[in-house]
Amino acid sequence: MKTRWYKDAVIYQIYPRSFCDGNGDGIGDIRGIVSKLDYIKSLGVDAVWLSPVYKSPNDDNGYDISDYRDIMDEFGTLDDWKEMVKGMHERGIKLIMDLVVNHTSDEHKWFIESRKNNSEYRDYYIWQKGRGKNGKKPPNNWKSSFVGPAWEYDKESGEWYLHLFSKKQPDLNWDNPKVRQEVADICNYWFDLGVDGFRCDVITYISKKEGYPNGSASYTVGPHYHEYIHELNERSFSKYDSMTVGEAIGITPDNATESIDESVGEMDTVFSFDHMQIDYKYGFLPAKFNLVKYKNILARWQSLPKTCQPTIYLENHDQPRCLPRFVGDYKDKREKAGMSLATAMMFLRATPYIYQGQEIGMTNCHFEEEEFKDIASLRVFELVKKICPILMPYVKKVMNRRARDHARTPMQWSADKYAGFSTAEPWMKVNPNYKEINVEDSEKREDSLLNYYRKAIRYRKGNEVIIKGGFELVYPEDKRIFAYMREYNGKKILVIANYKNKTVKFRVPEKLLYTDCKLVLSNYADAPQKLDNMTLREYEALVYELD
Ligand code: GLC
Ligand code: CA
Numbered sequence: 076m077k078t079r080w081y082k083d084a085v086i087y088q089i090y091p092r093s094f095c096d097g098n099g100d101g102i103g104d105i106r107g108i109v110s111k112l113d114y115i116k117s118l119g120v121d122a123v124w125l126s127p128v129y130k131s132p133n134d135d136n137g138y139d140i141s142d143y144r145d146i147m148d149e150f151g152t153l154d155d156w157k158e159m160v161k162g163m164h165e166r167g168i169k170l171i172m173d174l175v176v177n178h179t180s181d182e183h184k185w186f187i188e189s190r191k192n193n194s195e196y197r198d199y200y201i202w203q204k205g206r207g208k209n210g211k212k213p214p215n216n217w218k219s220s221f222v223g224p225a226w227e228y229d230k231e232s233g234e235w236y237l238h239l240f241s242k243k244q245p246d247l248n249w250d251n252p253k254v255r256q257e258v259a260d261i262c263n264y265w266f267d268l269g270v271d272g273f274r275c276d277v278i279t280y281i282s283k284k285e286g287y288p289n290g291s292a293s294y295t296v297g298p299h300y301h302e303y304i305h306e307l308n309e310r311s312f313s314k315y316d317s318m319t320v321g322e323a324i325g326i327t328p329d330n331a332t333e334s335i336d337e338s339v340g341e342m343d344t345v346f347s348f349d350h351m352q353i354d355y356k357y358g359f360l361p362a363k364f365n366l367v368k369y370k371n372i373l374a375r376w377q378s379l380p381k382t383c384q385p386t387i388y389l390e391n392h393d394q395p396r397c398l399p400r401f402v403g404d405y406k407d408k409r410e411k412a413g414m415s416l417a418t419a420m421m422f423l424r425a426t427p428y429i430y431q432g433q434e435i436g437m438t439n440c441h442f443e444e445e446e447f448k449d450i451a452s453l454r455v456f457e458l459v460k461k462i463c464p465i466l467m468p469y470v471k472k473v474m475n476r477r478a479r480d481h482a483r484t485p486m487q488w489s490a491d492k493y494a495g496f497s498t499a500e501p502w503m504k505v506n507p508n509y510k511e512i513n514v515e516d517s518e519k520r521e522d523s524l525l526n527y528y529r530k531a532i533r534y535r536k537g538n539e540v541i542i543k544g545g546f547e548l549v550y551p552e553d554k555r556i557f558a559y560m561r562e563y564n565g566k567k568i569l570v571i572a573n574y575k576n577k578t579v580k581f582r583v584p585e586k587l588l589y590t591d592c593k594l595v596l597s598n599y600a601d602a603p604q605k606l607d608n609m610t611l612r613e614y615e616a617l618v619y620e621l622d
Pocket of ligand 2: 102
């Protein structure tokens with residue numbers, strides 16, 4: 076049944092609220108996506124991962140779902156959605172939907188029922204008595220990812236409910252078999268409507284340790300995690316030629332085979348976070364990017380057995396843009412830097428994900444305090460103002476590097492008003508650099524980053540060395556260059572990417588000197604055709620086939 080098509084797939088992520096507004100109300104929507112299907116096709120990608128479009132009160136922009144079987148009004152109707160899937164499939168593009176089932180919205184009918192003490196839905200969620208005298212302290216020390224305790228007191232019943240995210244996102248109780256069946260039914264409902272897979276939101280949080288002991292280890296890849304995913308796979312994923320990718324905090328190269336080896340029957344792939352944490356300290360404060368660490372983390376994932384498929388991404392809707400993070404001060408070489416990052420990423424043994432706008436080199440945006448929209452940012456400001464207002468200027472600075480808002484500014488389609496995203500004022504600030512950075516302009520220039528992504532995707536497609544080959548870092552300790560070899564059945568490719576805005580010497584490893592080679596991709600017009608010791612120019616990127 077499973078063709079495992081994702082091994083040779085490139086996936087494009089759409090954050091619908093910020094992609095394209097089809098009806099002029101300032102909010103991206105499904106008709107907007109439909110109007111851009113030819114553009115998506117032109118990239119050469121095989122699938123789209125669409126962030127949630129289900130009914131939602133939008134406390135966390137759709138990651139709080141109040142009805143899993145219908146579409147959010149702002150985004151359109153189920154008929155619009157059907158037209159979108161049809162349009163994708165006609166173009167040979169598959170659709171991966173977001174599956175947010177660690178929690179629902181507090182406006183979901185299950186939770187509304189669950190609040191009533193004697194309801195049959197009570198046990199759909201996690202209700203606990205509080206600690207201390209009168210139970211006025213939360214049941215344990217778990218923290219919400221959006222600041223503050225992960226428990227909310229409910230006056231009526233005198234109990235607390237768990238929410239690992241906002242208090243409008245109560246956690247489902249996966250220990251209840253009815254909940255697990257509901258989730259499988261939801262998946263099958265969408266599979267039957269034509270979806271090709273799911274991206275499973277914070278999926279490693281679904282199983283909580285019995286008795287809810289203190290500490291986040293009690294809910295990260297918890298005691299029944301494998302059992303529950305295996306069951307979901309049996310009831311749903313395995314019945315379709317589907318693919319799944321789990322947002323998998325706690326799954327590392329050391330334990331990944333237990334989750335994603337093809338023989339396991341759980342999820343096909345996972346998103347990991349280790350390579351995204353290098354430029355942070357204490358998990359939060361910005362720190363210097365360390366290329367050596369970065370390469371070694373990716374190399375660990377590359378070394379997994381062939382029956383485990385890694386993923387690679389540089390951006391998504393929760394991360395700031397990759398350019399300001401990974402390549403230093405790129406000055407006027409923004410696109411060259413983007414090409415260097417694209418080169419290092421696109422030829423790994425992994426399923427690459429490209430986030431909307433990454434292909435044209437969108438950047439972070441400067442936000443004044445009132446311009447931040449993301450619940451995570453707002454909660455941080457709220458807390459700092461309460462406990463230590465003097466820190467606000469510093470925190471604003473940090474958030475201007477780190478906030479999820481950076482990924483959520485409207486997609487820059489053209490130099491027209493509102494970046495061609497909408498005819499009305501968008502829900503979220505447009506990055507003022509849209510006049511220089513936009514799709515229309517990128518289309519006009521053969522040497523744009525956009526066209527470079529297209530070439531890289533084309534070269535990757537169907538290329539066995541890239542899809543199946545072995546991986547070896549070249550100069551793992553080099554702080555400036557990301558270079559690696561891939562090899563399959565005697566065929567080899569050498570990938571070289573200069574991460575610096577300066578010239579850097581590259582010595583060709585002894586064993587490769589003067590081998591016959593063919594330059595297949597480069598980001599400077601007059602790149603060296605022959606593999607010899609060379610001086611790489613600023614952000615120069617090269618891919619050679621070797622014999
Ligand atoms: C995931 C999503 C993020 C969301 C959170 C809660 O991390 O990617 O956007 O806020 O889960 O659903
Ligand atoms: Ca709209």
